[in-house]
Amino acid sequence: MPKRQSTAAKHARQAARGGAQYPQTLAAAEGEDYPPPAPPGPDPVPCPVLPYQVQYLYGSGYDTGRIHGRDYTGSEPRWWTLAWCATAEDARQVAAATIRWSSGARAAQIWGPAPAAPAGTAPGTLQERDLVERLHAGPAPRPDRPSAPFNGTPPGVRPPSPAGDPQPTAAPGADPGDVPGYCLHVWTPETGWRPLAWCTSRGGACVLGADLGVGVPGGRYPFGDVHGPGRNDWAIRARCDRLPDESNAERYAAPTRTFADLYHPDHAADREHHAAQAAAQSAAIWADPGPGRCSQCGNVRPLVWSWDLCDDCYRRSAFDPPITEFTDPDGDLYTDLYDDDPEGRAEAAEEDRLCARYGE
Known part of the structure; x- marks a missing residue:
């Protein structure tokens, strides 16, 4: 059976028979004057504290003079949601950064609250949204994005990381899964740490920090952090990344509290408190509320989740040989x-x- 091929490939083969070079003809047929997709409308606000939505249009080939209809993975130009911000000024910074550099977005737009919502409009609906600003990339070729110096931060210079902001509460009627979970914090000597934008992915927050020039010498933000959900609990906020990356001198610097300080008798209350928290968390994760008969010791106790062992036998089985004899009262x-x-x-x-x- 003949192989299916695109119209552009057919035209390129016909031109190649006349003496033209096939790769250049195919690239011109596929990529030249490709019409961009129409800008989309706003999405429902996932949480009331983040009313400004930043969308961007990405399509490969802008800086080479041709807008490709499809890239080598088969992806077509389309609009994506980049971040949600609390203020219009933060949203403008994010939108301008994503179209500034080479291989970046072709366009960006910001949706925000309408100046005056119609009477009787429910909060968070599309009728309350208004186009704040639409930005377009500069003429090609655009400058390359500068990168932060590798291994260039000495120890003791980076300010202590801020505490992770709690997960924003979903708006009434919104899906909790649409609430962005990764927050990009930035630091300046004048304002200190503050949240700049919320993204739906860890990678998107890190790329946004690079577009904003976090950690670049002479940039607006010397340091930044990305906070996201914990590994086992979405409600627990944890630091995922540091911007710029930690240097070797920072990573292997001597701790501020020595081993003797941590195990000093004055810290006994802290150690007991952390041990009680760890025990309670282990019991909540591994123990099933319903009691059952342990297959090792034969006692009726709460069993470890997905196992037929009690907590003591489960922990013992990781280090000691299993008990072969079933001892029942x-x-x-x-x-x-x-x-x-x-x-x-x-x-x-x-x-x-x-x-x-x-x-x-």
């Missing part, structure tokens, strides 16, 4: 079962006779 039950098995009694008697004969 009710031994008469197994005596009755043994008496009802004549073949088992005969095998046991023969084994005892051989052991006595050969001294085993």
